[in-house]
Amino acid sequence: FLFFLLFRFTRFFFGILSKIGFLSLLVNTLPVEGSEGENAFLAEEQKYSKTTVFLLLALFVFHSTIALMDYMGREVNTDAKIIAHRGLVFTGVENTIESLEGAKAAGADMVELDIQLTKDREFVVMHDVDLSRLTGIEKKVYDCTLSELTAMTVHQGAFSGKIPSLQEFVRRAKELDMPLLIEIKPHGKEPENFSEILLKKLEEYGVEKTNPLMSLDIYLMEGIEETAPEWKTGVVIPVQFGDFATENVDFYAIEDSSYNGYLMGEVQDMGKEIYVWTINEEDKVIKYLQSPVDGMITDDPGEVLKLRKDMLEDRSYYGMYERMAG
Numbered sequence: 001f002l003f004f005l006l007f008r009f010t011r012f013f014f015g016i017l018s019k020i021g022f023l024s025l026l027v028n029t030l031p032v033e034g035s036e037g038e039n040a041f042l043a044e045e046q047k048y049s050k051t052t053v054f055l056l057l058a059l060f061v062f063h064s065t066i067a068l069m070d071y072m073g074r075e076v077n078t079d080a081k082i083i084a085h086r087g088l089v090f091t092g093v094e095n096t097i098e099s100l101e102g103a104k105a106a107g108a109d110m111v112e113l114d115i116q117l118t119k120d121r122e123f124v125v126m127h128d129v130d131l132s133r134l135t136g137i138e139k140k141v142y143d144c145t146l147s148e149l150t151a152m153t154v155h156q157g158a159f160s161g162k163i164p165s166l167q168e169f170v171r172r173a174k175e176l177d178m179p180l181l182i183e184i185k186p187h188g189k190e191p192e193n194f195s196e197i198l199l200k201k202l203e204e205y206g207v208e209k210t211n212p213l214m215s216l217d218i219y220l221m222e223g224i225e226e227t228a229p230e231w232k233t234g235v236v237i238p239v240q241f242g243d244f245a246t247e248n249v250d251f252y253a254i255e256d257s258s259y260n261g262y263l264m265g266e267v268q269d270m271g272k273e274i275y276v277w278t279i280n281e282e283d284k285v286i287k288y289l290q291s292p293v294d295g296m297i298t299d300d301p302g303e304v305l306k307l308r309k310d311m312l313e314d315r316s317y318y319g320m321y322e323r324m325a326g
Helices: 002-029 036-045 050-072 098-105 148-150 166-176 194-204 218-227 261-269 281-289 301-312 316-323
Strands: 081-085 110-117 123-124 152-157 161-162 180-184 213-217 231-235 251-255 273-277 295-298
Touching: 002 148, 081 273, 081 301, 098 110, 098 161, 098 166, 110 194, 123 148, 123 166, 152 316, 166 180, 180 273, 194 218, 194 231, 213 218, 218 231, 261 273, 281 295, 281 301
Parallel strands: 081 110, 081 295, 110 180, 180 213, 213 231, 231 251, 251 273, 273 295
Antiparallel strands: 110 123, 152 161
16 A cells, blocks of 8 residues: 555656646747847756756656556456446437437446436436426426326437336336436425335336435435345435445445545445446546446446447557547
8 A cells, every 4th residue: 555655656746747847848948039138148048958858858758657557557447337327318318218228229237317206106207306407398396297297398409208207217127128226316395204105116116126226315315224225225425525424325426526545445445335427538437447436327338338348458558548648
């Protein structure tokens, strides 16, 4: 561990030093306006010896080599689940049957979806409480029955579709053999026995207990973990500082900016799992493909899988450098 810290510090130190050196070289060799005498004086002052330039180049090469060694030394994580965020939005509106089918075609390991309780105590697949973003209708999910919601047309980009019930979504996922990561989105209008209703409906809809449940609502997930420990439960964490607020769940889904090695170590020590979201940029995908995370939630699972394949097939220095330079 000490060697690892020293290695990382050395890389960081020489990286900063080489950048400062080249910036200084650039600034001091810019042409300067003024009298001939002033220019001659400044030109003399701005001259860098061959030794200085050589040292700066050596620092740059050293830093690049250290970075490549660090990169090469990490294993590609082939166990992390690649999870399609609300399905695949390149093939259909988010959280629709079309986006579910698109995620399957793209090779995703799992599909993340959002569910809410309707006015008549059924569950619908929808992220926003306010329906206006996707339907143009100024209504809330909790003010509508399931039949009213499933009759609505949603629009996103060039796509349109119907709001699916959770039962319909689960049925199609089973046909596709696609596991689900179900995020429960409380809207504040749920009855006191909400968790009881939820568990009963999940059983009624035929949702298998291998499909994890998660929510921003810590108390809801702790309650499910206590009363129905056979379900895999998780907490969604947009911002994480310090220790976790609860240990009474099976996994944590954290936003990318909150992830760090210390947090990962803490999760591993507790024997739990960690998922990160929403990972789309190539440099971040590479970062997490070389980390011990258990799942990566992304808008483009196909691209993540392609990049992982490339990394596994080309572990050469050139290939690594090409991806890092990106």
